[in-house]
Amino acid sequence: MTVFPTACAVVALVAATPALAQTPSQDDLAALVRQQAAEIAALKARLDRLEGAQAAAPAEAVPPVALASAPQQVITPPFAPQLVSPGPAERDIGRARDANASGVTTEWGAGLPVFRSADGVFxxxxxxxxxxxxxxxxxxxxxxxxxxxxxxxxxxxxxxxxxxxxxxxxxxxxxxxxxxxxxxxxxxxxxxxxxxxxxxxxxxxxxxxxxxxxxxxxxxxxxxxxxxxxxxxxxxxxxxxxxxxxxxxxxxxxxxxxxxxxxxxxxxxxxxxxxxxxxxxxxxxxxxxxxxxxxxxxxxxxxxxxxxxxxxxxxxxxxxxxxxxxxxxxxxxxxxxxxxxxxxxxxxxxxxxxxxxxxxxxxxxxxxxxxxxxxxxxxxxxxxxxxxxxxxxxxxxxxxxxxxxxxxxxxxxxxxxxxxxxxxxxxxxxxxxxxxxxxxxxxxxxxxxxxxxxxxxxxxxxxxxxxxxxxxxxxxxxxxxxxxx
Structure with missing residues (x-):
């Protein structure tokens, strides 16, 4: 629902101003970003209402397997700038994921961990x-x-x-x-x-x-x-x-x-x-x-x-x-x-x-x-x-x-x-x-x-x-x- 209006807006903007297809102005880009932000806010409000309805429903009405396996979708509008950089928690999770992917194992013994490489050599x-x-x-x-x-x-x-x-x-x-x-x-x-x-x-x-x-x-x-x-x-x-x-x-x-x-x-x-x-x-x-x-x-x-x-x-x-x-x-x-x-x-x-x-x-x-x-x-x-x-x-x-x-x-x-x-x-x-x-x-x-x-x-x-x-x-x-x- 978000991508379709945005695409229409882009087509309309290009059709109305042929020169824009080559070099869009800063005002045009700012207007487009404001429009996308409004659409994202509306979508977030709708998701919040849906999540509130699910939380109020009986527990058996929410299949736990489906929730655990449902992938999270990340919506990134075109032309939208990166406004927030990853925080410390996200960076720690990323490093842990990289370490786990490398196969490093940790065993807790007498108070402190023992680190082993994936192949057991180190x-x-x-x-x-x-x-x-x-x-x-x-x-x-x-x-x-x-x-x-x-x-x-x-x-x-x-x-x-x-x-x-x-x-x-x-x-x-x-x-x-x-x-x-x-x-x-x-x-x-x-x-x-x-x-x-x-x-x-x-x-x-x-x-x-x-x-x-x-x-x-x-x-x-x-x-x-x-x-x-x-x-x-x-x-x-x-x-x-x-x-x-x-x-x-x-x-x-x-x-x-x-x-x-x-x-x-x-x-x-x-x-x-x-x-x-x-x-x-x-x-x-x-x-x-x-x-x-x-x-x-x-x-x-x-x-x-x-x-x-x-x-x-x-x-x-x-x-x-x-x-x-x-x-x-x-x-x-x-x-x-x-x-x-x-x-x-x-x-x-x-x-x-x-x-x-x-x-x-x-x-x-x-x-x-x-x-x-x-x-x-x-x-x-x-x-x-x-x-x-x-x-x-x-x-x-x-x-x-x-x-x-x-x-x-x-x-x-x-x-x-x-x-x-x-x-x-x-x-x-x-x-x-x-x-x-x-x-x-x-x-x-x-x-x-x-x-x-x-x-x-x-x-x-x-x-x-x-x-x-x-x-x-x-x-x-x-x-x-x-x-x-």
């Missing part, structure tokens, strides 16, 4: 963790230790991805100390080993594969801080180093070998220290409801001439109380270290138990005897809600739990009770101290990537150097809110 996923802690210490005979503090145990952002079935990469930065700190950053290659299993090789800034909790990420430890085995029997460079790590996996375990220099730094004026580290774990028993875990590891470290200080101040009752440490006292003149340890544990149903022990020998210059430090721990947990412990049989460490009934699905989440005893001995050194801690805790996992933690530790220290010497004990209460994605 994958990409954002990563991150937010661990917020509050701790309060009391009962010490030193007022300087009885403090309440807050801190970010981890504040990370990163990404991971892959190309094809073999190439993969990962990068993460941490901002927990209000500074940018590069943590995991590597590229890797993986493939099958026939019927044996598979392997991967990673190169870059690598996280240590050392001890059970030392190989567990800070967002997956059952307590707010790792055991003293993980924090004290460790290379001088810490948990990270730049190098290469091949790993081999089979049905009941894995083995890794790591060769690294220092961690990421800005010092290129001196040689790096060199660290060689290996670990193997084996699950001689592995069922759907239980695992027996056995593990062993060791490292050897040759220190650079610029890294001879071996002083240690190790966490014993809480990470965010700098006055509460077990100390070696000042120790310089180190030439290298050698450390090793064992792991024994496992789980049956919702109950888990893990024991670790380690020894570190620091070589000193000038013919002095080695400095030997030892540490051991026993820890366990029980999931009251019947969930299985988050044991990762591929890596021999803890990971993120699989919560049976998330609170977001109307369930209670996963509730775990934990307990641990740990002991650290630096007394082989004249200035070295000793300490132990007994910790009980509770973890409430809202779902697989959100949790609350609560720890109460009774600690005892006997330092021979520093501001807080002699026997001392007290309690530290800590809480954490953690989100991992």
């Amino acid at each position: 994958t990409y996923k954002p990563r991150g963790r937010i661990l917020t802690d509050v701790s309060s210490t009391f009962g010490s005979r030193y007022a300087g230790r009885n403090i309440t503090t807050t801190g970010m145990r981890a504040l990370r952002l990163g990404l991971e991805g892959g190309v094809g079935t073999h190439f993969f990469y990962q990068f993460e930065s941490d901002f927990s100390e209000n500074e940018v700190d590069i943590v995991t950053a590597f590229i890797g290659w993986r493939n099958r080993l026939g019927k044996i299993g598979d392997y991967d090789v990673r190169a870059g800034h690598l996280f240590n594969d050392r001890s059970f909790e030392g190989s567990t990420g800070s967002d997956s430890t059952p307590f707010m801080e790792r055991t003293v085995v993980a924090t004290a029997i460790i290379p001088q460079r810490g948990f990270y180093g730049i190098g290469i790590m091949p790993r081999v996996f089979w049905k009941s375990g894995h083995a890794s070998l790591t060769v690294t220099g220092d961690r990421v730094d800005g010092n290129q004026a001196n040689s790096d220290s060199r660290t060689v580290l290996g670990r193997v774990h084996w699950n001689p028993i592995k069922t759907d409801r239980g695992v027996l875990h056995l593990g062993a590891w060791g490292f050897d470290e040759a220190l650079a001439s610029s890294a001879t200080a071996l002083t240690r101040n190790t966490v014993i009752g809480g990470r965010f109380n700098g006055a509460l440490r077990v100390s070696t006292g000042a120790l310089t003149g180190g030439t290298g270290t050698t450390g090793y340890g064992v792991e024994v544990g496992g789980y049956v149903g919702p109950l888990w138990l893990m024991g670790e022990a380690g020894r570190r020998e620091a070589r000193l210059d000038g013919g002095r005897p080695d400095f030997v430090s030892t540490a051991w721990s026993v820890s366990g947990g029980w999931f009251l809600t019947g969930d299985l412990p988050p044991y990762n049989p591929r890596l021999g460490s803890f990971g993120q739990p699989r919560v049976l009934k998330s609170i977001f699905d109307g369930g209670p989440g996963a509730i775990e009770l934990t307990a641990r005893y740990e002991d650290l001995d630096y007394t082989n050194l004249l200035t070295g101290g000793r300490g132990w801690a007994a910790t009980v805790g509770a973890n409430w996992y809202l779902n697989s990537f959100i949790r609350f933690q609560f720890n109460v530790a009774h600690w005892n220290t006997d330092n021979r150097a520093g501001a807080y010497t002699g026997p001392d004990d007290g309690q530290t209460v800590g809480t954490r809110i953690a989100v991992t994605f």
